[in-house]
Amino acid sequence: MQQTDQILLSVSEVIERDPHSATSLILYALLTTLAIEKSGCLFKLDKLRDLDREHRQLAYQLIEVMARYENRSAIFDTVRQRLDEVVRNA
Secondary structure, eight states: OHHHHHHHHHHHHHHHHOTTSHHHHHHHHHHHHHTOGGGTOOOOGGGGGGSOHHHHHHHHHHHHHHHTTGGGSHHHHHHHHHHHHHHHHO
């Protein structure tokens, strides 16, 4: 779980630095989508093209979190809820 914690921390740092940047909004959309498995975690993959290599790697790591079923963890939910507030209140 430590790896997941680090990934979520890295995503949080990017989003909190500039909540309305294109990079932040793409990562936020991916994180939010991964929390909704009923919809099949629908995310428009071509948006990954808009990320630089570093942030695209971060997105892939988030997808790996979902593949390990760690998107159902308390820490994942806590981070997602906090970032909901950051993006909405920025």
